[in-house]
Every structure is written in C-alpha cells, then in structure tokens.
Amino acid sequence: AQSVTQPDIHITVSEGASLELRCNYSYGATPYLFWYVQSPGQGLQLLLKYFSGDTLVQGIKGFEAEFKRSQSSFNLRKPSVHWSDAAEYFCAVGALDNDMRFGAGTRLTVKP
C-alpha cells in the first residue's frame, strides 16, 4: 500500500537560511508527487507537483523539489526562507484521485 513519511515533525530555521523538508514515499507504480502548504486557519495550497520528466521541479513562492527514485524521496527546498514561509507543509503521493496519500506534515518555524 502507498504511504508517505515526513520524518521531521517540526523544523526551525532562521530567516534567510536555506530549507530542506524531507519526504519519503512508498508506491507500487510511477508516483505523482506533490507538496502542499497550509497556513494557520487555512486549507492546503499546492506548491508544486511532479509527474515525469525533469526530476527537479519548480513551484510557487520560490520552492523547488527533487525527485530521487533510487531513494524514494521528494524533498522540498528553498534557498532563502522568509518569515512568511512559516506554515505546515504536506507531502502527498498518488496517481488516481482517490488514491492520494498525505504525510503527517512538517511544521516550519522561522526565527527572525
């Protein structure tokens, strides 16, 4: 069965520092991979997605993610974090719409 693991429950970084959020997945076929962001009191917003092709994908708000099939990973990165990036981040994997699995999320705190 497919699953998603986000090993880090909570990460704190200083403003201006780089960020990497980890995501590992288990999926029986070629996965569709996603990262979503959730600000307090809001729903989830799609940051980026990977289906095929270039393994480095660019998203909104300056985020990027790299698909590594050999490691079953899809880590999210940002070169320089802004205070407004503080939020919860969810990795998701799936192919069919009713087959989407979400991780438990990583909460990002940004220090001034």
Added chain:
Amino acid sequence: EADIYQTPRYLVIGTGKKITLECSQTMGHDKMYWYQQDPGMELHLIHYSYGVNSTEKGDLSSESTVSRIRTEHFPLTLESARPSHTSQYLCASSDPASGGNYGYTFGSGTRLTVV
C-alpha cells in the same frame, strides 16, 4: 481568491445534534473530496465523488454521509454528532482534464467541536 468555499469556518455544537458542513466550488470540477485532519496526523479521506449522483466512502470509517446533486455542491452531514467527531474537515476538488492527477484545490476548512 478561493474557488472552493466551506461554511461554517468554525462550529461548536452539542452531542446528538444533526449538522451539515457545506462545500461549494465554482471551477466546474467533477471530482470532489472530504478529508478529516487532526494535528500531527496525515489527512484521511472520508468521502469522494466523481460527479453528480456519485458518492464513495474513503479509507477512514466515518459516520457521516454526503450527497452530490449538483456539480458545484458537496455537503457532508452528521446525523448525530459525538465528541469523537471533533476535528477539522477539509473539502477539495480536482479536474484532471486529460486523466491523471494534477493536484487538488482545497477549501479553508471547517473546524468542528462537539461538546
């Protein structure tokens, strides 16, 4: 600007009451979903719909029901609320025009507290 709307945003209700959480989308998406979200847990799919008159249960056992009479509307109903139903409920939609999965659009959620 939200294209998918959930009401109410917050609801506190007594045990045994019947409640309906509303979800509407203006994008004409065929597929819609209800997820339950609890802190530190993955999102759990409780219901989904492929289109009008289509409803399916998700992987999380739920005492709720849904209906899909119109494309844009996908309400979720709890016939008798219990404290165990306290959670955040997220509605989402998707439109994979050429098949596959291009990601979901989520509403802002309804935070339900049953006392």
